[in-house]
Each structure stands twice: as structure tokens, then as C-alpha cells.
Amino acid sequence: MPTVQRLKLFLPLLLFVGLALFLYRGLSLDPKALPSALVDQPLPDFSLPALSDGRSLTRSDVTGEVSLFNVWATWCISCRVEHPYLQQLADLGVPIFGVNYKDENEAARQWLTDLGNPYRANIVDAAGSLGLDLGVYGAPETYFVDARGIIRYRHIGVIDERVWSSRLQPIYEELRAEAMP
Amino acid sequence: MTRLTLLLLFSLWSLDGAAVIETYEFSTPDLERRYQALSAELRCPKCQNQNIADSNAPISQDLRRLLHEQLEAGASDEEILEFMVARYGEFVRYRPEFSRATAILWLAPAVLLLLAVGVIVLLMRGRRKVAEAALTAEDEATLEKLLAQEPDRT
Numbered sequence: 001m002p003t004v005q006r007l008k009l010f011l012p013l014l015l016f017v018g019l020a021l022f023l024y025r026g027l028s029l030d031p032k033a034l035p036s037a038l039v040d041q042p043l044p045d046f047s048l049p050a051l052s053d054g055r056s057l058t059r060s061d062v063t064g065e066v067s068l069f070n071v072w073a074t075w076c077i078s079c080r081v082e083h084p085y086l087q088q089l090a091d092l093g094v095p096i097f098g099v100n101y102k103d104e105n106e107a108a109r110q111w112l113t114d115l116g117n118p119y120r121a122n123i124v125d126a127a128g129s130l131g132l133d134l135g136v137y138g139a140p141e142t143y144f145v146d147a148r149g150i151i152r153y154r155h156i157g158v159i160d161e162r163v164w165s166s167r168l169q170p171i172y173e174e175l176r177a178e179a180m181p
Numbered sequence: 182m183t184r185l186t187l188l189l190l191f192s193l194w195s196l197d198g199a200a201v202i203e204t205y206e207f208s209t210p211d212l213e214r215r216y217q218a219l220s221a222e223l224r225c226p227k228c229q230n231q232n233i234a235d236s237n238a239p240i241s242q243d244l245r246r247l248l249h250e251q252l253e254a255g256a257s258d259e260e261i262l263e264f265m266v267a268r269y270g271e272f273v274r275y276r277p278e279f280s281r282a283t284a285i286l287w288l289a290p291a292v293l294l295l296l297a298v299g300v301i302v303l304l305m306r307g308r309r310k311v312a313e314a315a316l317t318a319e320d321e322a323t324l325e326k327l328l329a330q331e332p333d334r335t
Contacts, residue, residue, distance in 0.1 A: 031229060037270035102239070128243055135268040137226035137240045 036143075036154035037135055043069070043149050044133035051100055051108055051122035062121065063149035066175045067095035068142050070119070070159075071131060073103040074111050076139040082158040083115050089164070090118035094172065098122035101131050101139055144171055147179035203242070205249045212252050219248055219261060222276060226269045 038044075043059055050057050062069075070086060072079040090096055098119035100108045105124060112119075125131055134143065134151075144153040153171050155163070207213040220234035225241045233241040233248075244265070251261050262274060271277040279287055316324075 034226065034270060034272050037266065037268055132243065132247070133268060135226070135270070137269070 032156060034156070036151070038143075038151045039154065041151055043143075043145050043151055044130065046123070046125075046130045046133070048130060049124045051098070051105060051112075051124050057121060057123050059149065062097050062123070063145060064147065065095060066147050066172065066179055067097055067120070067145055068172075069097050069099055069134075069145055071099045071101045071134070071136050071139050071141040071143075073101045073139050074107040075103065076101075078158050079140045080115075082140050082160070083118070085158075085160050085164070086118040087116050089159075095120050099125050099130060099134075099136075101125050101136065102128045144168075144175060146175045203245070205245075207249075208253065215258060216248060216252055219252075219258060220245055222274060223248070223262075223265060224273050224275050226273060232275065 043063060045059050047056055047058050049055065068089075070082075072082075086096060096118050098121070100122050102125065105126075108122070108124075112122075123130065128136075134141075138156070140158060142155045142159055143151050144155075146152050152175055153168075155168060157163075159168065205213075205216065207216065217234070221232050223233045223244060225231045225233050225236040225238055225244075227238045227240045228236045231238075231241075233244045248261065251264070256264075265273045266278075271280070271283060277283045277286065
């Protein structure tokens with residue numbers, strides 16, 4: 001049997017190895033990590049009441065410095081898991097705004113009284129309209145907004161120590177550095 | 182008799198009624214047709230492998246309500262799709278716009294089909310060559326001999 005002919009016999013093996021590598025890579029990909037359509041877009045305009053006193057908040061009230069917009073609700077179990085870490089971040093001076101997504105005001109206020117309030121302010125999005133404009137499809141989600149009010153990153157799911165120090169903190173620091181004059 | 186009537190009545194009652202999600206009133210049948218088409222094409226961002234017509238996730242309910250509102254407000258199909266894509270990305274469409282990111286989705290089936298046809302053609306050609314080359318006069322003689330032996334084995 002000529003050498004070329006013989007090498008051809010390895011073709012199925014090569015195909016198999018290629019396919020196996022391809023599928024193996026797929027195992028470690030997260031299908032829920034959708035790229036946000038709003039990255040590099042300005043934070044959408046809104047005019048919604050604040051949770052604390054009901055006064056109207058707009059886009060310009062909550063932009064101007066690098067900050068996190070955390071979408072949360074009292075019906076969201078993961079938000080409860082995430083809450084203590086948000087509190088830690090807030091204590092370190094990270095500005096966090098809350099978007100209280102499709103929730104009841106009374107329950108939300110009670111939550112903040114019981115568990116602590118890491119938020120600079122909370123935007124009441126009872127109908128989910130701001131959530132819709134942000135492309136929110138669940139909670140918790142956290143948007144990183146830069147000093148010019150542009151959304152730069154979206155994190156889906158809980159923020160904890162591990163995610164923050166490995167992935168999110170570098171992004172936050174970079175945005176901060178950008179904002180320095 | 183009453184028992185039988187009751188039994189028949191109960192057999193007519195089905196749980197399917199509970200599965201209906203919500204119904205919308207449309208001012209024209211055409212709007213309803215477009216609603217059905219769009220809600221079948223829009224993908225639920227939360228549940229990934231369902232369209233918003235099939236999914237009962239809160240986000241799908243919201244998107245269906247929005248779809249109904251926009252259709253009644255006179256938005257065109259393109260405007261609605263654009264609105265959705267601006268918020269949820271191309272992901273939200275089951276037939277995404279052709280672009281560099283989606284090229285592989287659109288082209289892969291055609292490429293694979295071509296490959297398959299190519300492989301089949303190659304295989305067929307190889308087989309025909311074998312068939313043509315197979316029977317020389319010598320082979321015929323051997324075959325004859327072998328066939329002659331056959332009755333012994335029955």
C-alpha cells in the first residue's frame with residue numbers, strides 16, 4: 001500500500017479529533033452569556049420615581065461618574081445572594097444605583113431596611129419599561145456605565161468576590177482610569 | 182343516565198384551556214396574522230430555545246404585550262424587529278440579519294451540503310472504477326469454477 005493511501009486511513013481519526021476538540025470547547029461556553037446590544041450605547045432615557053421618596057429620577061440624575069446599575073427585585077432569589085457583596089462594594093466606595101425591576105415598593109423598602117442599602121438611589125421600574133430599554137431579561141443583571149453615561153459592560157447573574165476580582169474589577173478600574181482628567 | 186351524562190361532560194372538559202397564555206384582541210385579522218408570525222420568529226431571551234409565542238417566561242409575556250401594542254399602533258414588521266434587536270441583539274431573531282457574526286449560521290448548511298455531495302461523488306467514482314476493473318478473462322474463469330462447485334454445499 002503506498003504511503004499516501006496509508007495516510008488516508010488516518011483521515012477519520014483526524015476528523016474525529018477535530019470534532020471532539022470543537023465539542024469539548026463547547027462544554028465550557030456559557031450559552032446564557034449573551035452580548036448586550038447596548039454596550040457602547042448611552043444609558044436609555046427614563047423618567048421614573050425614586051424608591052425612597054417617589055421624586056422623579058432621570059438619566060442625568062444618575063450619570064456623571066463611573067457607576068454600576070444593578071437590576072434587582074425582591075422576588076429574585078439570586079439577588080438576595082448577591083446583596084451582601086454589593087454592600088461590601090458600596091462600602092469600598094463603588095457607586096451603585098439600583099433598578100428595582102417589576103417589584104412592589106413596600107417589599108423593596110422592607111428589603112433595604114432588613115438587609116442594608118448599598119444603593120446611591122433606586123429607580124422604581126414597576127412596569128419594566130427601563131428594563132425593556134436596557135434589554136434586561138432576568139435579574140440580577142449589572143450594567144457598567146462610564147462617566148459619560150455610556151453603557152460599557154453588562155454582567156448577567158450574581159456578582160460575588162470571585163467574579164468581581166477576576167473579571168469585573170479590572171473593567172471598573174479601567175473605566176475609572178479613563179474618567180481621570 | 183345522569184351518571185353517563187356527567188361522565189360525557191367531564192370527558193369534554195380538558196386541561197388544555199389552562200395552557201392558553203393570554204389572548205389579545207386585534208382590530209383586523211391581518212394584524213393578528215402578523216402577530217402570530219412575529220411572535221413565532223422572535224426568540225425568548227431568557228429561555229433561549231423557545232420563541233416568545235411558546236414561552237411562558239415573564240419576559241416573553243412582556244414582549245408579547247409590547248408586540249401587540251406596537252402592531253395596534255401601526256408599526257411595520259421591520260420597525261418592530263429593529264426595536265427588539267436594538268435591545269436584545271440579533272439573538273432575539275430566529276432569522277438574524279446576514280452579517281459577519283451570523284455568516285457561519287447562514288452559510289454552514291450550504292457548505293456542508295456541498296461537502297456531502299462532493300464526498301458522495303468521489304465515493305461513486307471510486308466504486309465504478311472498481312467495478313470496471315473487476316472482471317478480467319482470468320477472473321471470469323475462476324468465477325465459473327467456483328460457481329460450478331456451488332451445488333456441493335447445498
